[in-house]
Amino acid sequence: MDQLFAPWRIDWVERDPEDDEIDGCPFCVLPERDADRESRIVARSEHSFVILNNAPYAPGHVMVIPDRHTGEWADLTDAELLDHAKLKVAAIDALEAGFDPSGVNAGENLGGAAAGGSIDDHLHTHLIPRWEGDTNFMPIVSDTKVIVEALEASYEKLHEAFAALESADGGETGAVELRFSASAGQ
Numbered sequence: 601m602d603q604l605f606a607p608w609r610i611d612w613v614e615r616d617p618e619d620d621e622i623d624g625c626p627f628c629v630l631p632e633r634d635a636d637r638e639s640r641i642v643a644r645s646e647h648s649f650v651i652l653n654n655a656p657y658a659p660g661h662v663m664v665i666p667d668r669h670t671g672e673w674a675d676l677t678d679a680e681l682l683d684h685a686k687l688k689v690a691a692i693d694a695l696e697a698g699f700d701p702s703g704v705n706a707g708e709n710l711g712g713a714a715a716g717g718s719i720d721d722h723l724h725t726h727l728i729p730r731w732e733g734d735t736n737f738m739p740i741v742s743d744t745k746v747i748v749e750a751l752e753a754s755y756e757k758l759h760e761a762f763a764a765l766e767s768a769d770g771g772e773t774g775a776v777e778l779r780f781s782a783s784a785g786q
């Protein structure tokens with residue numbers, strides 16, 4: 601447990617050293633690229649998206665991120681908060697369908713370095729599948745090539761699981777588009 605909320609090792613440059621330099625906030629830049637598969641954005645909803653963490657703590661480690669660039673939940677509208685919450689529910693469903701974990705950790709590092717986050721000005725909620733007796737993933741899989749292959753496999757698995765959800769509404773070539781009905785769950 602002590603490893604889980606250690607500083608998240610998000611090294612966006614390492615993913616494609618030659619041509620993937622990101623200028624600005626990665627959680628703003630990546631969704632605007634119109635290359636969701638390459639950016640590892642696996643699902644999108646009206647105001648939020650799900651992206652694989654490229655330094656995963658476990659297979660299937662994703663982040664659920666509001667589109668709006670802010671580090672404060674209070675800045676989001678009710679519609680954005682609800683959309684983010686529903687996308688988190690959908691992502692947990694997809695993780696369970698695709699990875700069959702024993703449990704899932706959901707966590708945020710709010711307020712900068714003291715909380716252990718590496719990006720503190722754009723909200724993101726980590727979802728990390730867990731299995732009985734698992735260990736910290738990074739010391740075992742520290743080879744970049746292995747991680748990239750694992751990410752590609754995770755992307756395919758999750759994409760398939762999101763596409764099978766009731767809320768899925770297209771997006772065959774890029775991220776799965778999810779549409780949540782306004783009255784769902786009431």
Ligand SMILES: [Zn+2]
Pocket residue numbers: 625626627628629668669670721722
């Ligand atoms: Zn941002």
